[in-house]
Amino acid sequence: MATVFGYKREAIRVKVMKCEGLLSPEYRKFSVDPQITSFEVLLSILAKAFDIRGDFTVSYRVLDDYGQETYIALLSDWDLDAAFLSASEPYLCLRVDMRPFEESCEIEEEEPVALVETKPTHGLHGIIMNHVERTFNMVQRALNLTEEVHATPIGSVPPRAPLNDVEFRQFLDPIGQLVQGAQLRAVIYYGGIEPSLRKVVWKHILNVYPEGMSGKERIDYMKKKSEEYMRLRDCWREMLKNGQMVGDLAYVTGMVRKDVLRTDRHHMFYAGSDDNKNIASLFNILTTYALNHPAVSYCQGMSDLASPLLVTMNDEAHAYICFCALMKRLSPNFLLDGIMMTQRFQHLADGLQHYDPQFYSYLKLHQADDLLFCYRWLLLEMKREFAFDDALRMLEVMWSSLPPMPPESELALYEQEFVRSPPVPSPRPKENAYTKICALRRGINHISLEETRRSSLVKSRPFTSLDDAALRKVENLQPTRIVRNLNEFLSLDKSKEQKKDHTSDNNSPDDSSEFFPMTTSMTRELRLELESLDRHVFGEAGQGEEVFVWENPLGGPATPEDTSGGEIFETEGKTVKEGPEETTKTSDSTLLERRRVTLEEIPVVNGNVTSAREVSATTTAGGPPGKSGGLPHPHEFGGGNPFLMFLCITVLCQHRDMIMRQGMDYNEMAMHFDKMVRKHDATRVLNQARLMYAAYLKEYSNTSHAHLSV
Amino acid sequence: MSYAYLFKYIIIGDTGVGKSCLLLQFTDKRFQPVHDLTIGVEFGARMITIDNKLIKLQIWDTAGQEAFRSITRSYYRGAAGALLVYDITRRETFNHLTTWLEDARQHSNSNMVIMLIGNKSDLESRREVKKEEGDAFAREHGLIFMETSARTAANVEEAFINTAKEIYEKIQEGVFDINNEANGIKIGPQHSPSNASLPPGSQSSSPSSGCC
Ligand SMILES: Nc1nc2c(ncn2[C@@H]2O[C@H](COP(=O)(O)OP(=O)(O)OP(=O)(O)O)[C@@H](O)[C@H]2O)c(=O)[nH]1
Ligand SMILES: [Mg+2]
Numbered sequence: 077m078a079t080v081f082g083y084k085r086e087a088i089r090v091k092v093m094k095c096e097g098l099l100s101p102e103y104r105k106f107s108v109d110p111q112i113t114s115f116e117v118l119l120s121i122l123a124k125a126f127d128i129r130g131d132f133t134v135s136y137r138v139l140d141d142y143g144q145e146t147y148i149a150l151l152s153d154w155d156l157d158a159a160f161l162s163a164s165e166p167y168l169c170l171r172v173d174m175r176p177f178e179e180s181c182e183i184e185e186e187e188p189v190a191l192v193e194t195k196p197t198h199g200l201h202g203i204i205m206n207h208v209e210r211t212f213n214m215v216q217r218a219l220n221l222t223e224e225v226h227a228t229p230i231g232s233v234p235p236r237a238p239l240n241d242v243e244f245r246q247f248l249d250p251i252g253q254l255v256q257g258a259q260l261r262a263v264i265y266y267g268g269i270e271p272s273l274r275k276v277v278w279k280h281i282l283n284v285y286p287e288g289m290s291g292k293e294r295i296d297y298m299k300k301k302s303e304e305y306m307r308l309r310d311c312w313r314e315m316l317k318n319g320q321m322v323g324d325l326a327y328v329t330g331m332v333r334k335d336v337l338r339t340d341r342h343h344m345f346y347a348g349s350d351d352n353k354n355i356a357s358l359f360n361i362l363t364t365y366a367l368n369h370p371a372v373s374y375c376q377g378m379s380d381l382a383s384p385l386l387v388t389m390n391d392e393a394h395a396y397i398c399f400c401a402l403m404k405r406l407s408p409n410f411l412l413d414g415i416m417m418t419q420r421f422q423h424l425a426d427g428l429q430h431y432d433p434q435f436y437s438y439l440k441l442h443q444a445d446d447l448l449f450c451y452r453w454l455l456l457e458m459k460r461e462f463a464f465d466d467a468l469r470m471l472e473v474m475w476s477s478l479p480p481m482p483p484e485s486e487l488a489l490y491e492q493e494f495v496r497s498p499p500v501p502s503p504r505p506k507e508n509a510y511t512k513i514c515a516l517r518r519g520i521n522h523i524s525l526e527e528t529r530r531s532s533l534v535k536s537r538p539f540t541s542l543d544d545a546a547l548r549k550v551e552n553l554q555p556t557r558i559v560r561n562l563n564e565f566l567s568l569d570k571s572k573e574q575k576k577d578h579t580s581d582n583n584s585p586d587d588s589s590e591f592f593p594m595t596t597s598m599t600r601e602l603r604l605e606l607e608s609l610d611r612h613v614f615g616e617a618g619q620g621e622e623v624f625v626w627e628n629p630l631g632g633p634a635t636p637e638d639t640s641g642g643e644i645f646e647t648e649g650k651t652v653k654e655g656p657e658e659t660t661k662t663s664d665s666t667l668l669e670r671r672r673v674t675l676e677e678i679p680v681v682n683g684n685v686t687s688a689r690e691v692s693a694t695t696t697a698g699g700p701p702g703k704s705g706g707l708p709h710p711h712e713f714g715g716g717n718p719f720l721m722f723l724c725i726t727v728l729c730q731h732r733d734m735i736m737r738q739g740m741d742y743n744e745m746a747m748h749f750d751k752m753v754r755k756h757d758a759t760r761v762l763n764q765a766r767l768m769y770a771a772y773l774k775e776y777s778n779t780s781h782a783h784l785s786v
Numbered sequence: 787m788s789y790a791y792l793f794k795y796i797i798i799g800d801t802g803v804g805k806s807c808l809l810l811q812f813t814d815k816r817f818q819p820v821h822d823l824t825i826g827v828e829f830g831a832r833m834i835t836i837d838n839k840l841i842k843l844q845i846w847d848t849a850g851q852e853a854f855r856s857i858t859r860s861y862y863r864g865a866a867g868a869l870l871v872y873d874i875t876r877r878e879t880f881n882h883l884t885t886w887l888e889d890a891r892q893h894s895n896s897n898m899v900i901m902l903i904g905n906k907s908d909l910e911s912r913r914e915v916k917k918e919e920g921d922a923f924a925r926e927h928g929l930i931f932m933e934t935s936a937r938t939a940a941n942v943e944e945a946f947i948n949t950a951k952e953i954y955e956k957i958q959e960g961v962f963d964i965n966n967e968a969n970g971i972k973i974g975p976q977h978s979p980s981n982a983s984l985p986p987g988s989q990s991s992s993p994s995s996g997c998c
Pocket of ligand 1: 337338799800801802803804805806807808818819822823824825848849850851905906907908909934935936937938
């Protein structure tokens with residue numbers, strides 16, 4: 077009989093049947109703690125348990141007066157309490173009814189809106205999705221809890237518990253030196269890191285520290301680096317205060333300001349009003365980085381990468397340092413030459429073709445084999461594809477799959493230090509007929525960016541909502557007309573340089589020293605030139621197979637910024653040989669092998685990784701991975717991040733059945749994956765990706781030793 | 787449930803002009819101050835009715851930043867309508883319209899209907915581009931024009947729907963080849979009694995079940 081008042085049992089066992097159209101029902105069992113399981117949480121658990129992406133309804137089973145089974149709709153916390161109370165022994169039986177995915181994707185499908193009417197639509201769907209998102213954390217907790225209580229876990233679990241404090245200490249010697257760094261990475265690769273420990277451990281796996289530092293030395297190092305950051309930051313802030321909104325400073329602050337207001341704002345850390353000081357910190361980090369790395373400058377997407385670092389470090393300077401470390405690897409993604417991104421696309425296509433040729437042909441048939449809908453995945457390394465906290469886990473797992481790359485002596489916080497220019501001189505019009513003609517001529521090719529820069533000079537303000545009132549005052553005093561002229565001049569000077577046009581008399585020495593951002597503006601101009609190359613590389617739209625002309629990532633002409641995998645590994649190899657530990661192991665082997673060994677020798681706590689059956693299915697579907705026509709070396713694959721490729725391939729494979737069953741076309745596929753933003757199941761994806769990655773590494777070490785020499 | 791036509795739209799314009807907000811206002815009827823900047827492309831969909839016909843709009847929201855241009859460009863293909871958006875409080879976004887227009891014309895089919903939108907009309911006090919200027923630009927380039935506010939929803943419905951009407955008229959006039967999907971128009975799937983993917987409930991409630 078029903079338990080009356082107060083839930084006697086700590087955990088209520090739940091049995092769920094999921095019904096979807098004509099498909100045969102699916103079942104799941106788990107248990108929940110009724111004290112902490114709200115309706116919201118239950119929905120999220122169900123969504124996770126069945127990997128549900130769309131709308132669904134829940135009902136629970138009761139026996140009516142005649143002993144007949146009926147299902148009563150579960151719509152609120154109140155209903156859930158009733159369900160818990162009436163839970164028939166030994167289970168609470170739930171039934172989940174799906175609406176087909178298509179529909180939930182396209183919310184308004186059933187509610188065509190007439191031309192004139194504007195009735196509010198579909199509260200519920202939105203609410204449910206919001207709840208799912210908001211309670212992701214809670215769900216994680218709830219799931220862990222149920223896993224403890226119940227023997228059979230929901231879905232898959234990570235192969236290992238997250239690295240905890242006690243374990244981490246075992247990787248440090250008495251003076252705090254990190255020993256067995258590779259082992260540390262392996263542990264994190266399998267289980268991630270306990271959130272409270274991330275602040276410390278991320279700096280290690282992000283390659284912030286040179287090798288062999290003691291605990292004390294690390295503290296001093298961070299202090300010194302933080303001071304260095306403050307200096308870099310104060311330089312441009314000083315200029316802002318003086319109203320020197322020119323050149324790159326204007327361009328960068330204008331762009332960054334818009335974007336930090338739209339980055340992870342649903343996370344508590346950045347939530348609330350635009351004055352949130354954490355948003356200001358993110359602004360400072362990105363601006364400092366852009367100004368001190370003129371070849372990369374600022375590009376959209378960087379805020380997504382910096383945001384988790386700031387949340388985790390909760391310290392602006394430390395986050396900046398970590399960002400520099402991360403960008404050492406990722407800055408090529410943001411170069412307008414597009415080489416790195418093109419390579420990543422190509423490798424992803426290769427990988428997919430290799431592991432799931434059937435799905436790949438399907439994509440080809442639908443002209444979707446360019447995989448352009450994976451753009452965000454590749455640019456942000458999947459960061460936005462998972463709920464924020466899941467993304468942290470995914471990131472640390474991915475980072476620790478990469479070989480360590482500690483800086484030689486110390487991490488560089490700038491590529492080319494941004495130097496303060498003297499204050500803006502008094503109004504001195506530079507515009508004349510000639511400058512106008514030049515501007516016009518330039519305009520033919522470069523209207524867009526020129527305009528952006530010019531107008532950002534006029535319009536861009538310091539980060540007003542974040543900066544102090546004094547600063548705002550200065551900004552209002554700023555004489556816009558003059559600035560515009562300065563910029564005209566800058567542009568002119570630049571075009572002179574580029575076009576070897578010497579007719580101007582504007583090249584007095586004091587001018588060139590005065591307008592400091594010229595060099596950086598020139599970089600930008602060059603980048604624009606490169607963009608036309610980029611266009612070429614990507615091909616024009618609709619060319620189908622000709623989209624990628626990238627042939628040989630190592631053979632082709634590489635830009636200086638192109639950190640090709642080979643280079644990384646060369647440095648790596650050296651590091652490995654110099655490393656105090658594992659000298660014996662690395663004597664005759666490449667880093668690849670070392671990595672493979674370390675990843676495989678770590679004991680997997682929980683043996684049930686194989687529950688991720690899709691992987692084995694798809695892997696075998698593709699046949700045993702071929703030896704010839706094989707995938708690129710681990711140090712090349714995915715531009716040096718092979719694990720990212722397997723994350724992407726996993727996600728693609730997890731959806732391929734549905735895509736093919738529904739016969740989705742190019743647009744529908746892109747939409748489908750777009751809808752999945754922040755909704756992928758990190759544990760499942762990681763588990764499958766690990767399996768695939770392990771198989772890939774194994775295949776490599778087994779079959780192609782000859783190719784491994786770096 | 788099934789629509790008579792599907793139109794594919796693309797929303798273009800500088801970063802920060804409010805493209806994603808316009809889309810959200812149209813599909814979800816809300817203004818969300820807290821949302822992501824767009825990387826690559828995002829999408830939305832909604833049904834409307836024109837001339838008593840159900841029309842499904844499939845809308846591609848592109849990233850405005852220059853660096854994404856090579857990616858977003860590939861989405862021009864097969865678009866029947868484009869919303870070209872600028873921000874009335876930032877003149878430079880208006881100044882860039884020509885570039886956007888050239889880009890759009892170059893990469894899309896020639897019949898694509900383009901709606902020019904001056905967004906953020908709620909920020910009258912910060913206006914930098916006069917309505918007349920938008921009007922003039924539109925007239926000069928043969929576009930439809932509207933000022934909208936994604937925040938207050940003013941004219942948002944109209945912007946999307948008027949574009950659809952224009953496309954619809956072009957279809958009626960036989961300008962569009964509706965059998966060529968590259969034009970961004972698809973004829974809806976025919977009703978079919980054996981549609982297994984429909985949930986049992988919606989099948990029985992459908993008034994037109996079983997006929998086509
Ligand atoms: N007041 C007002 N603000 C708006 C309106 N539309 C958008 N915004 C704001 O403008 C900013 C940019 O809007 P988005 O929709 O993200 O801009 P976008 O064009 O999609 O930008 P990208 O994705 O970078 O290309 C956001 O902070 C919005 O809150 C509007 O109609 N009125
Ligand atoms: Mg957007």
